[in-house]
Amino acid sequence: MTKATPDVISRAAELRDMLAEYDYHYYVLDDPKVPDAEYDRLFRELQDLEAKYPDIVTPDSPTQRVGARGETTFEEVEHRIPMLSLDNAFSEEELRDFDRRVRDRLKTSDDIEYVGEPKLDGLAVSLHFESGILTRAATRGDGYTGEDITANIRTISSIPLKLRGNSFPDVVEVRGEVYMPRKGFETLNKRLADRGEKTFVNPRNAAAGSLRQKKSSVTARRPLEMCAYSVALEDESRLPATHWEALQQVKKWGFRINPEMCKATGVEACLDAYNDLMEKRAGLPYEIDGIVFKVNSLALQQKLGFVSRAPRWAIAQKFPAQEELTVIEDVEFQVGRTGAITPVARLKPVFVGGVTVSNATLHNMDEIRRLDARIGDTVFVRRAGDVIPQVVKVVTEQRPDNARIVELPEVCPVCQSDVVQIEGEAVARCSGGLFCPAQRKEAIRHYASRKALDIEGLGDKWIDILVDRGMVHTVADLYKLKKSDLTGLERMGEKSASNLIKAIDRARHPVLWKFVYALGIREVGETTAKALASHFGTLEAISEADEEALQSVPDVGPTVAGHIRSFFDQSHNQEIIQALRDAGVQWQSEEITASEKPLKGETWVLTGSLSGMTRDEAKDRLESLGAKVAGSVSRKTACVVAGEEPGSKLTKAESLEVPVMDEEAFVDFLASHGIES
Numbered sequence: 001m002t003k004a005t006p007d008v009i010s011r012a013a014e015l016r017d018m019l020a021e022y023d024y025h026y027y028v029l030d031d032p033k034v035p036d037a038e039y040d041r042l043f044r045e046l047q048d049l050e051a052k053y054p055d056i057v058t059p060d061s062p063t064q065r066v067g068a069r070g071e072t073t074f075e076e077v078e079h080r081i082p083m084l085s086l087d088n089a090f091s092e093e094e095l096r097d098f099d100r101r102v103r104d105r106l107k108t109s110d111d112i113e114y115v116g117e118p119k120l121d122g123l124a125v126s127l128h129f130e131s132g133i134l135t136r137a138a139t140r141g142d143g144y145t146g147e148d149i150t151a152n153i154r155t156i157s158s159i160p161l162k163l164r165g166n167s168f169p170d171v172v173e174v175r176g177e178v179y180m181p182r183k184g185f186e187t188l189n190k191r192l193a194d195r196g197e198k199t200f201v202n203p204r205n206a207a208a209g210s211l212r213q214k215k216s217s218v219t220a221r222r223p224l225e226m227c228a229y230s231v232a233l234e235d236e237s238r239l240p241a242t243h244w245e246a247l248q249q250v251k252k253w254g255f256r257i258n259p260e261m262c263k264a265t266g267v268e269a270c271l272d273a274y275n276d277l278m279e280k281r282a283g284l285p286y287e288i289d290g291i292v293f294k295v296n297s298l299a300l301q302q303k304l305g306f307v308s309r310a311p312r313w314a315i316a317q318k319f320p321a322q323e324e325l326t327v328i329e330d331v332e333f334q335v336g337r338t339g340a341i342t343p344v345a346r347l348k349p350v351f352v353g354g355v356t357v358s359n360a361t362l363h364n365m366d367e368i369r370r371l372d373a374r375i376g377d378t379v380f381v382r383r384a385g386d387v388i389p390q391v392v393k394v395v396t397e398q399r400p401d402n403a404r405i406v407e408l409p410e411v412c413p414v415c416q417s418d419v420v421q422i423e424g425e426a427v428a429r430c431s432g433g434l435f436c437p438a439q440r441k442e443a444i445r446h447y448a449s450r451k452a453l454d455i456e457g458l459g460d461k462w463i464d465i466l467v468d469r470g471m472v473h474t475v476a477d478l479y480k481l482k483k484s485d486l487t488g489l490e491r492m493g494e495k496s497a498s499n500l501i502k503a504i505d506r507a508r509h510p511v512l513w514k515f516v517y518a519l520g521i522r523e524v525g526e527t528t529a530k531a532l533a534s535h536f537g538t539l540e541a542i543s544e545a546d547e548e549a550l551q552s553v554p555d556v557g558p559t560v561a562g563h564i565r566s567f568f569d570q571s572h573n574q575e576i577i578q579a580l581r582d583a584g585v586q587w588q589s590e591e592i593t594a595s596e597k598p599l600k601g602e603t604w605v606l607t608g609s610l611s612g613m614t615r616d617e618a619k620d621r622l623e624s625l626g627a628k629v630a631g632s633v634s635r636k637t638a639c640v641v642a643g644e645e646p647g648s649k650l651t652k653a654e655s656l657e658v659p660v661m662d663e664e665a666f667v668d669f670l671a672s673h674g675i676e677s
C-alpha cells in the first residue's frame with residue numbers, strides 16, 4: 001500500500017472540510033454554496049484520493065456518509081431501513097465498470113436486467129403506511145435519522161393519504177422523490193422576486209425549501225409533486241420478485257410512478273436508455289439530472305447488498321450539469337425592438353447544460369440589485385433545457401476587491417438617446433423611439449399599421465428588405481422612395497412595388513390623432529392619441545406641454561405623461577418629425593378644423609357598404625368634420641349615408657324623412673370639405 005504524503009493528507013482534510021461545509025448549506029439551509037458540478041468534482045477528487053490511500057479514510061468523511069444533519073425544528077425519525085444515496089457514473093466507461101462489478105460479484109457473464117428510471121431532481125421521502133393509512137412521513141436526513149414532515153407531506157395532492165384497494169401489507173414504507181415541476185418553479189421564483197425576496201437557485205432547492213417549511217400552510221401553496229420509486233418492507237418475503245413489479249404494485253395503491261421508466265438488459269441497452277432519456281430531457285415538465293439503473297431482481301439486489309453510503313445494485317448515470325460557476329467579466333446593455341434596455345452579463349466562457357455559454361441575461365436593474373451582481377463576481381450560471389442562460393446566484397465570498405457595481409447607462413448604447421426609467425417600472429427604455437436603429441423595424445411597422453397611417457402593403461417582408469439594405473432608416477425615408485428603387489429588388493414584383501409607392505403617397509394627410517398614435521410613443525394608444533389631439537389641437541402644443549399639462553388630459557396619468565415628455569424631449573425624434581414635414585406629410589391640426597368643423601353637433605348614420613372606402617374610414621372622415629357617427633336612425637339624425645345593399649336603416653330614414661346620401665354624393669361632399677377619398 002502506498003503511503004500518503006503530508007500533502008495528500010492535508011488536501012484530503014481540506015476537501016472534507018469544504019464538502020462538509022457545502023453539505024450543510026445544501027441539506028440544512030437549502031441554499032447551496034456551489035453548483036452540484038463543482039461539488040461532484042471535489043467529491044470525486046476525495047474519493048480518488050481515498051481509493052489510492054485507504055488509510056486516510058476517516059469515518060466522518062463525506063464519502064462514507066449520506067447527507068448532513070443540522071439542528072432542526074422537526075422531530076427526529078429513525079429509519080428502520082436506512083435511506084442511502086447513489087453512486088454516480090459520469091461517463092460511459094464508469095457505467096461499464098459498474099455493470100462489470102455487478103456481474104463479477106454475482107459471478108455471472110450473463111446480461112443483467114436493469115430498470116432505468118429518470119433521476120428526478122428533488123428530495124427523497126419515506127412514507128409510512130399502517131393499515132393503508134399514511135401515519136408518518138420523513139426526509140432522508142443522514143440516512144439513519146430523518147425529519148418528521150408528516151404535516152407538510154399531507155399537503156401534496158399526488159400523495160395518497162390512504163392506499164387504494166385492499167391488497168397491501170399492514171405496515172409498508174413507500175419511498176420516492178418530492179420535486180417541483182419547472183413551471184411551478186418559475187412561477188414561484190417570479191413571485192418571490194416580485195416581492196424582493198430571495199429566490200431559489202433551482203427546482204431541487206425550491207422543493208427542499210418548500211417541504212421543510214415550519215408551517216404546512218406555506219408548503220401547501222408550493223407546487224410540489226411526488227413520484228414513488230421503491231417499497232421497503234421489513235418482511236421482504238412479501239415483496240414480488242422484481243423491482244419493476246413492486247413499482248406496479250405501488251402504482252395500484254394510488255402512487256404516481258414515472259412514465260419514462262424502462263427495462264434494459266445488458267449495459268448496451270442501458271447506454272441506449274441513457275441517450276433516449278437525454279434527448280427527452282429538455283421537453284420534460286420537471287428536471288432530471290441523470291438516469292438511475294437498478295438491478296431488477298430483488299433477490300440479486302439482496303445478494304449485492306450495500307457499502308457505507310450506497311447500494312451496490314444501483315448507479316446514477318449523470319447528465320451534463322445545468323449549473324456551473326463562472327465569472328462576470330462585463331455587463332453590457334442590449335436594446336430590444338420596443339426600446340427595452342436589458343443588461344446582459346458577459347461571462348468567462350463555461351460549459352453548462354451541454355453548450356459553451358458566454359452570455360447570460362440579467363433581466364433588469366432590479367434583478368441585478370436583488371442578486372447583488374457586480375462585474376468581477378463569481379456566479380452560478382444556469383442553463384436548463386432550451387431556456388436562455390441565467391445568472392441565478394452570486395458567490396459573495398469570492399468577490400474581488402475591484403468588483404464594479406453595475407450602473408444603468410444614461411444614454412442608449414445604440415442611438416445615444418436618453419434612457420428613461422419610469423418609477424414603478426422594472427424596465428428601462430431608450431426614448432429615441434423613432435430614431436433608434438434597434439427599434440427601427442418596429443417603429444416603421446407601427447407607423448404603417450392600419451390604425452396609424454395605414455400604408456397598405458408595407459408588411460414585414462418589405463420592412464425587412466428596406467431596413468436591411470439601408471434604404472430606410474426612419475419613417476421619413478419612406479416618403480423618399482421611388483418606384484425605381486424598389487423594382488430592382490429580388491423577390492419583390494413590379495406590381496407590389498408600384499402599389500407600395502402609391503400607398504405611401506396616399507399616407508400624407510393623416511388626422512392629428514392618427515399621426516400622434518403613429519409616432520409609437522409608449523402607452524399612447526388610439527384612445528390616448530385622440531384625447532391628446534382634441535385637448536391640445538396641434539402637435540406643437542402636445543410636444544411643448546409639460547407633464548402637469550399633459551395630465552389634465554383624460555386617461556393620461558404620470559407614467560404616460562412621462563413617456564410623452566421623454567419622447568418629445570429627444571431631439572432625434574423632433575428631427576424626424578421635421579423630416580416628415582419636409583417630405584410633405586401634413587396632419588390636420590384639430591385647432592383649425594375645430595373652428596370650421598362643419599358637422600359639429602350633427603349625428604350621422606352609415607348603412608350598406610361603400611366601394612371606395614371601408615366603414616371605419618367613412619366614420620373617421622365624418623368624425624374629422626365634427627360629426628358623431630351613430631348606429632341607429634332617429635328623428636335627430638342629420639343624414640344617412642347609404643352604400644350598396646343598405647339595411648333597414650335606409651327604410652327608417654325614409655319614413656322619418658331624414659336626408660340620405662349615396663356614395664357618389666358622399667364622396668363629393670367630403671371633397672368639398674377638402675377630404676380626398
Ligand SMILES: NC(=O)c1ccc[n+]([C@@H]2O[C@H](COP(=O)([O-])OP(=O)(O)OC[C@H]3O[C@@H](n4cnc5c(N)ncnc54)[C@H](O)[C@@H]3O)[C@@H](O)[C@H]2O)c1
Nearest residue numbers: 022026032034035036039085086117119120123124229292
Ligand atoms: N451543491 C452543493 O453544495 C451540494 C452539496 C451536497 C450535495 N450536492 C449534490 O447532491 C448529490 C449527492 O446527493 P445525494 O446523496 O442526495 O445523492 P444523489 O442525489 O446523487 O442520489 C440519491 C438521491 O437520488 C434521488 N433519486 C431521484 N430519482 C431516484 C430514483 N428513481 N431512484 C432512487 N433515487 C432517486 C433520491 O432523492 C436519492 O436520495 C451530489 O452529487 C451533488 O450533486 C450538492
Ligand SMILES: [Zn+2]
Nearest residue numbers: 412415430436
Ligand atoms: Zn436607442
